[in-house]
Amino acid sequence: MYLPPIRMLVADDSASVQAFFKDVADRSPMPIEVTAASTGTECLNLLSRGGFNLAFVNVNLPDVSGMEVLGLVRSQGDKTFVVLMSAKVTDARLDLARQLNAYEYLVKPFTAADVNAILKTYKQVMVRMETLIVDDSRTIRRVIRQVLESGMFKLSIEEAVDGETALQRFKDGSFDIVFLDYAMPGLNGLETLDAILIKQPKAKVIMISAMPDKDLEGQALKHGAIAFLPKPFFNVDVSRAVHKALDLKMPNLTANWSPGRDLKRNAICPADDDQDNLAQANLAGDKGRTLTWV
Numbered sequence: 326m327y328l329p330p331i332r333m334l335v336a337d338d339s340a341s342v343q344a345f346f347k348d349v350a351d352r353s354p355m356p357i358e359v360t361a362a363s364t365g366t367e368c369l370n371l372l373s374r375g376g377f378n379l380a381f382v383n384v385n386l387p388d389v390s391g392m393e394v395l396g397l398v399r400s401q402g403d404k405t406f407v408v409l410m411s412a413k414v415t416d417a418r419l420d421l422a423r424q425l426n427a428y429e430y431l432v433k434p435f436t437a438a439d440v441n442a443i444l445k446t447y448k449q450v451m452v453r454m455e456t457l458i459v460d461d462s463r464t465i466r467r468v469i470r471q472v473l474e475s476g477m478f479k480l481s482i483e484e485a486v487d488g489e490t491a492l493q494r495f496k497d498g499s500f501d502i503v504f505l506d507y508a509m510p511g512l513n514g515l516e517t518l519d520a521i522l523i524k525q526p527k528a529k530v531i532m533i534s535a536m537p538d539k540d541l542e543g544q545a546l547k548h549g550a551i552a553f554l555p556k557p558f559f560n561v562d563v564s565r566a567v568h569k570a571l572d573l574k575m576p577n578l579t580a581n582w583s584p585g586r587d588l589k590r591n592a593i594c595p596a597d598d599d600q601d602n603l604a605q606a607n608l609a610g611d612k613g614r615t616l617t618w619v
Contacts, residue, residue, distance in 0.1 A: 334380035336368035365389025460506040488512030529570035
């Protein structure tokens with residue numbers, strides 16, 4: 326099947342960094358066209374014109390910071406798959422990167438394997454997947470649907486109110502990913518899981534439950550679930566489960582983070598002197614909007 330070339334922007338004032346990404350693209354089995362930008366203004370102009378599938382943007386670009394650029398294009402409605410990068414990282418930068426809906430924050434030096442893992446994720450993003458949500462709670466089904474539909478993956482979503490209805494859906498077609506509640510009338514989650522995997526052994530089933538029970542989690546995984554999500558869960562928890570189901574590396578930007586949880590982050594350097602730029606990007610990026618990480 327023919328796939329059009331991926332248009333990738335690399336915004337970095339280092340010629341060696343630009344050459345590094347060009348080499349990664351040349352070695353990739355995917356067709357990739359690389360465009361380089363050396364300043365923030367050049368990066369902003371290119372992203373504002375549109376047409377790029379993904380972009381690797383250095384935070385410390387000359388004249389306009391990468392954070393400011395991303396904030397400005399996000400405020401214009403741009404949804405480019407963006408990876409930020411720099412030689413240092415702080416809590417403030419990570420928080421702002423999440424608010425600006427960056428997919429990842431790479432800390433230099435990074436490797437070709439790091440970039441290829443992101444390219445693998447982007448390749449998966451281009452493929453539409455059939456998804457089934459099975460839960461007797463209409464509210465839970467609606468919440469999961471909203472999270473999935475606002476995420477980066479292309480998902481065709483159907484719903485089922487119980488195990489029997491879910492199995493009927495499998496008679497009519499197949500599903501790549503299934504979100505399956507444990508406690509339902511009729512067939513419970515484990516019974517439904519067993520029946521689903523008989524019909525479609527390659528289905529990736531994510532068990533969800535209002536009972537955060539380690540024994541139940543162990544049973545679900547033993548029966549073939551790819552992940553177990555106790556309710557209530559954050560958007561990022563769903564993201565982790567989907568990444569795991571698709572055998573994708575979870576971005577470090579959100580791997581150990583959840584909103585509202587006071588987690589320790591790996592800040593390796595003190596704050597630098599570009600806080601004014603960060604503040605401007607924060608304002609430009611519409612801090613108050615709802616973000617998801619699927």
